[in-house]
Amino acid sequence: MRKSLTILWMLCVASIAFAQQRQLSGIVSNGEGEPLAGVSVKVVRGKKIRTFTRTSGTGAYLIRIPEGDSLTLRFERMSYSGIEIPVPSSSRFDVTMTESPTEIREVVISAPSVKLRGDTLSFNVAAFLGKGDISLEDALKKFRVFRWTQTALFSIWARI
16 A cells, blocks of 8 residues: 555656646747757756757757746847747747858868878877777778778778
8 A cells, every 4th residue: 555655656757747848839930931940959057958849940949948937038049140049838939040141260180090192191199099909910900991801910802
């Protein structure tokens, strides 16, 4: 009997907690009405993210809204102006985002780990080493241009 009451009490608490959330859905599109995929949708209180999701390939999103005051809905995507509004009381909210140029302040270009000069293949072994690698063979196994055989250490099977 006690076990049944405990289970019943847990179900009641869970249903109350679930009832305190509602769902908000909608479509995010650009100024031309085309859906935007990969838009970050966040519910924020102050600077703390309460819950988040991303839009699907069709621009659709579905997010659970926790109960509480001062909740803000934030939409963000690279190359678009972010939108931040108080959480609407309706269950559906469609958004149109406007394009905004993104300024890139710094670009880092790294040298490739494998280079071909004439008939010589040179590579930076350190770029391929992992924690458990002990020998040169361990590092070379990570190269996709090598095929390991029974008779030889390796043979080159691809062009770089």
